[in-house]
Amino acid sequence: MLKLHNLSKYYRTDEVETVALDNVNIEIESGEFVAIMGPSGCGKSTLLNIVGMLDSPSEGDYIFMGENVAGYPESKLSNIRKQNIGFIFQSFNLIDELTVEENIELALLYHNIPASERRERVAKVMDKVGIAHRAKHMPSQLSGGQQQRVAVARAVVGDQAMILADEPTGNLDSAHGQEVMEMLQSLNAEGTTIVMVTHSPAHADYARRTINLFDGHVVTEDLRAAV
Amino acid sequence: MIADPALLTMFDFQVLEGSLDNALSRPTNVILSRSLAQKYFGNTPAVGQTVFLTQGGDETFNVVAVVEDIPATSHLDFDLAVPMAPRYFVPTAPGRANGLENWGSLSFLTYIEFKQGVNVAAFAQQMPAFLDRHVPDTIREIVKIAPSELFRMQFIPLPDIHLESPASGTTRPSGDIESIYAFLGIAILIMAIAIINFINLSTAYASRRGKEVAVRKVVGAKKSDLMVQFLGEAGLMVVLALLLGLVLVEVTLPWYGTLTAKILQIDFANDPLLLMGLAGLAVVVGLGAGLYPAFVLSHFKPVVMLKSSSGSVEGNKGGLRWFLVVVQFAISIGLIAATAILYAQTRYAQTKELGFDKENVLVVMPNGDARFSQTSEQLMERLKRYPDVIDVTKSSAVPGGGGQANTTVRLSDAETSEPIPLRTVNVDFNFFETLKMPIVAGRSFSEEYSGDITVDFGENDRREQSNAIINVRAVRMLGFASAEDAIGKTILHSRNPVSALTIVGVVADAHFQSLRTEIDPDLYRIDRRNLIFPSLRVKAGRDTQVLAAIKNDWKELFPNAPLQTLYMDEGLDQLYAQDKLRGMMLGTFASLAVLVSCLGLLGLSSFTIEQRTKEIGLRKVMGASMPNIMRLLLWQFTKPVLIANVIAWPIVWYFMGEWLSGFAYRIDMDLLPFALAGVFALVIAWFTVGLHVLKTAKSSPINALRYE
Numbered sequence: 047m048l049k050l051h052n053l054s055k056y057y058r059t060d061e062v063e064t065v066a067l068d069n070v071n072i073e074i075e076s077g078e079f080v081a082i083m084g085p086s087g088c089g090k091s092t093l094l095n096i097v098g099m100l101d102s103p104s105e106g107d108y109i110f111m112g113e114n115v116a117g118y119p120e121s122k123l124s125n126i127r128k129q130n131i132g133f134i135f136q137s138f139n140l141i142d143e144l145t146v147e148e149n150i151e152l153a154l155l156y157h158n159i160p161a162s163e164r165r166e167r168v169a170k171v172m173d174k175v176g177i178a179h180r181a182k183h184m185p186s187q188l189s190g191g192q193q194q195r196v197a198v199a200r201a202v203v204g205d206q207a208m209i210l211a212d213e214p215t216g217n218l219d220s221a222h223g224q225e226v227m228e229m230l231q232s233l234n235a236e237g238t239t240i241v242m243v244t245h246s247p248a249h250a251d252y253a254r255r256t257i258n259l260f261d262g263h264v265v266t267e268d269l270r271a272a273v
Numbered sequence: 274m275i276a277d278p279a280l281l282t283m284f285d286f287q288v289l290e291g292s293l294d295n296a297l298s299r300p301t302n303v304i305l306s307r308s309l310a311q312k313y314f315g316n317t318p319a320v321g322q323t324v325f326l327t328q329g330g331d332e333t334f335n336v337v338a339v340v341e342d343i344p345a346t347s348h349l350d351f352d353l354a355v356p357m358a359p360r361y362f363v364p365t366a367p368g369r370a371n372g373l374e375n376w377g378s379l380s381f382l383t384y385i386e387f388k389q390g391v392n393v394a395a396f397a398q399q400m401p402a403f404l405d406r407h408v409p410d411t412i413r414e415i416v417k418i419a420p421s422e423l424f425r426m427q428f429i430p431l432p433d434i435h436l437e438s439p440a441s442g443t444t445r446p447s448g449d450i451e452s453i454y455a456f457l458g459i460a461i462l463i464m465a466i467a468i469i470n471f472i473n474l475s476t477a478y479a480s481r482r483g484k485e486v487a488v489r490k491v492v493g494a495k496k497s498d499l500m501v502q503f504l505g506e507a508g509l510m511v512v513l514a515l516l517l518g519l520v521l522v523e524v525t526l527p528w529y530g531t532l533t534a535k536i537l538q539i540d541f542a543n544d545p546l547l548l549m550g551l552a553g554l555a556v557v558v559g560l561g562a563g564l565y566p567a568f569v570l571s572h573f574k575p576v577v578m579l580k581s582s583s584g585s586v587e588g589n590k591g592g593l594r595w596f597l598v599v600v601q602f603a604i605s606i607g608l609i610a611a612t613a614i615l616y617a618q619t620r621y622a623q624t625k626e627l628g629f630d631k632e633n634v635l636v637v638m639p640n641g642d643a644r645f646s647q648t649s650e651q652l653m654e655r656l657k658r659y660p661d662v663i664d665v666t667k668s669s670a671v672p673g674g675g676g677q678a679n680t681t682v683r684l685s686d687a688e689t690s691e692p693i694p695l696r697t698v699n700v701d702f703n704f705f706e707t708l709k710m711p712i713v714a715g716r717s718f719s720e721e722y723s724g725d726i727t728v729d730f731g732e733n734d735r736r737e738q739s740n741a742i743i744n745v746r747a748v749r750m751l752g753f754a755s756a757e758d759a760i761g762k763t764i765l766h767s768r769n770p771v772s773a774l775t776i777v778g779v780v781a782d783a784h785f786q787s788l789r790t791e792i793d794p795d796l797y798r799i800d801r802r803n804l805i806f807p808s809l810r811v812k813a814g815r816d817t818q819v820l821a822a823i824k825n826d827w828k829e830l831f832p833n834a835p836l837q838t839l840y841m842d843e844g845l846d847q848l849y850a851q852d853k854l855r856g857m858m859l860g861t862f863a864s865l866a867v868l869v870s871c872l873g874l875l876g877l878s879s880f881t882i883e884q885r886t887k888e889i890g891l892r893k894v895m896g897a898s899m900p901n902i903m904r905l906l907l908w909q910f911t912k913p914v915l916i917a918n919v920i921a922w923p924i925v926w927y928f929m930g931e932w933l934s935g936f937a938y939r940i941d942m943d944l945l946p947f948a949l950a951g952v953f954a955l956v957i958a959w960f961t962v963g964l965h966v967l968k969t970a971k972s973s974p975i976n977a978l979r980y981e
């Protein structure tokens with residue numbers, strides 16, 4: 047599915063250069079469930095952002111579905127991104143002014159899909175994550191777990207082949223966290239590639255492979271037998 | 274100024290030299306203002322000196338007093354005062370009464386000082402009967418109506434004279450109260466825009482101060498304490514703005530005065546009413562701007578504020594804020610549209626076919642000398658010889674120059690025949706040719722026909738006989754079937770039925786007056802007794818040479834009088850000077866309104882866009898392109914402007930329709946100026962928020978989402 051080859055990312059602020067990622071080589075197959083772990087500040091989010099094409103590498107190659115996208119301009123990245131990648135964030139990132147339904151629909155809004163089909167797909171995915179009864183509610187009226195389910199629904203409504211989740215359970219209690227993990231697991235079972243950053247070893251256990259980052263380097267890759 | 278001796282006792286003048294006692298009792302006495310005395314006599318005493326006046330016949334006058342210049346706030350204005358005498362009011366034609374005795378000449382201001390407690394309204398009511406008692410029967414016989422129906426006496430309290438004074442030479446130009454109200458209204462509207470900005474921005478950014486409010490509340494501040502604090506802040510701002518405003522007024526007043534051709538002075542120190550007004554204004558504006566924000570701020574709940582990470586409250590979605598933006602833009606759009614319409618009408622007036630050619634025509638203005646009419650004949654003879662002069666003529670009235678006279682005519686001397694009012698213009702041969710007025714039927718005046726000249730049967734014979742030319746409007750008024758039909762017909766002066774006029778030609782209608790008034794039905798005659806305006810058509814581009822030549826001839830013929838000339842097109846433009854001025858002022862105000870609105874929009878846009886940063890970042894993650902985002906954000910600022918158009922258009926349509934209806938000839942109101950104003954406001958609004966929108970649309974979404 048994707049391959050990072052000798053990929054580095056530097057941030058330059060006021061003459062201080064931070065090396066967020068240093069010569070990273072990672073390969074992820076289609077249909078994999080990968081967990082990324084590591085101490086705070088080691089470059090997990092940076093890695094996820096680059097994989098998600100929200101950011102570009104400073105050096106190295108990023109081959110996504112056979113295309114080297116490393117030097118692509120934002121408009122091109124945006125197109126690939128919206129076709130293939132869904133996002134789930136630690137803080138849910140729902141828009142407060144929009145209803146649950148509208149928040150999910152947002153992911154289809156820039157896909158040239160007619161309104162009637164959009165509504166259909168939103169209804170289907172709301173059923174799937176079990177928040178159909180909250181369709182007209184505002185995010186602020188939902189619990190954290192419910193909000194994250196909305197975010198998951200938003201990430202998959204466009205039939206994206208890959209979902210990137212940055213600490214999706216970080217703001218949830220353990221029961222709700224587990225709920226979200228089970229949802230991700232079943233999505234993975236249906237064939238969706240999942241890359242997830244987490245601090246919880248228990249949640250990392252849901253993944254088939256864990257990549258440990260330290261100071262911008264890949265330290266170990268643990269492979270687990272399929273569950 | 275020509276004045277009665279009583280003027281000197283009725284009003285106070287500050288005497289610098291000589292004495293005002295009996296100063297106006299001898300016909301050759303003159304009183305000078307300080308600046309005129311200074312001009313003629315420098316620092317040597319003026320009293321005892323003599324001055325030479327040409328008006329009313331050349332004569333030497335003795336300076337008997339010098340008074341301090343009349344202050345700019347007085348309506349009365351003179352540099353030189355002489356006693357009232359008939360010689361300044363020469364008859365308009367031989368055999369007629371002079372201006373002092375002529376009941377048709379009413380050009381004086383008469384001051385009446387009442388005893389304490391007199392009811393002026395009741396006094397005024399007695400005036401019609403007073404007129405009927407005192408106007409001589411001879412007038413009654415001529416006009417055939419009661420004098421009280423012919424004349425009306427108008428009493429104006431002196432304090433009101435600045436705004437209601439009838440036009441008159443000895444008073445300063447008066448203001449017109451309607452313009453003042455209109456501009457006061459506009460000033461209030463602009464202030465409303467500014468107040469709206471203050472409310473909008475201070476409530477918007479109030480959320481930033483949420484933490485401060487919360488902390489103050491936690492340490493024990495009461496709502497009222499906070500109200501006082503925030504109102505105080507608004508008040509301080511208003512006081513600073515007021516001081517700045519006063520400085521601006523002081524700086525721009527002289528410029529504003531030249532613009533309006535008025536003398537403007539504000540004496541802050543000695544005008545308690547003004548100072549109280551300004552203080553009141555500060556309080557009203559301070560409360561208007563500060564009350565609502567102070568209320569909103571002081572009512573924040575500390576718990577909510579402290580819990581929220583950004584220290585801000587969403588609460589009210591800003592509905593009021595957007596409503597206020599709509600109001601601001603409605604005002605701006607309204608002012609722009611009104612300016613556009615005013616401009617279009619002024620342009621229309623200047624470019625409309627007037628029925629004559631106003632370009633390259635020079636008019637020599639009469640100098641008030643009794644012999645001007647005759648001496649100017651000699652001037653004309655000389656002018657005719659210049660190669661750069663194409664045509665020369667004289668008339669009793671010129672377009673844009675005044676000299677209007679009216680008469681009534683009848684179609685027969687039968688008692689049943691109705692008098693029909695016509696405007697009479699006395700002209701000389703060559704008048705229509707000089708002004709290039711087309712003859713539509715019959716012929717123009719020509720020296721080949723002896724009957725073209727009004728025959729004067731002598732001083733005691735009221736008979737007159739002549740050929741006449743009328744305009745198309747008069748053809749209709751007189752009831753002729755067509756211009757051709759009018760040729761050869763005879764009409765009678767209704768006041769002088771023994772005088773017959775034979776119509777020999779019909780000339781096209783021409784706008785001699787402002788387009789505010791209908792074209793008059795005109796009667797043109799060659800009557801050489803009353804031709805006070807020589808006018809000449811010069812070759813294009815040769816006017817300066819001709820003017821120089823006229824100056825030389827003039828010096829020989831009128832050695833003591835200054836030459837005054839008028840370009841006919843400029844004289845006509847002068848008719849719209851007020852409108853142009855209003856247009857300019859309205860344009861300035863409209864720009865100011867737009868500027869202030871945009872400043873507000875700028876502040877509000879950076880606030881609201883900032884508020885939407887996270888949303889925009891998310892939309893980009895979901896695949897929204899830069900144009901998608903720009904459209905989304907611009908629409909937010911486009912909506913209020915569109916709604917503002919909907920509000921502003923009908924209001925401006927109504928008011929400008931009223932204004933235009935004051936013109937007999939006017940542009941048709943169409944949607945163009947409105948559309949222009951709307952598009953202009955929109956483009957300006959876009960430009961205002963554009964930079965911020967662009968920056969936001971371009972920014973990377975991770976920045977928006979990272980630090981959550």
Ligand SMILES: Nc1ncnc2c1ncn2[C@@H]1O[C@H](COP(=O)(O)OP(=O)(O)O)[C@@H](O)[C@H]1O
Pocket residue numbers: 057058059064065066085086087088089090091092093
């Ligand atoms: N925009 C940025 N500018 C400068 N430094 C950054 C920026 N984003 C991340 N960093 C730095 O890069 C390193 C990796 O950050 P990040 O990927 O967010 O870590 P993690 O998600 O593992 O906690 C950190 O040292 C962080 O301070």
Ligand SMILES: [Mg+2]
Pocket residue numbers: 090091092
């Ligand atoms: Mg992180």
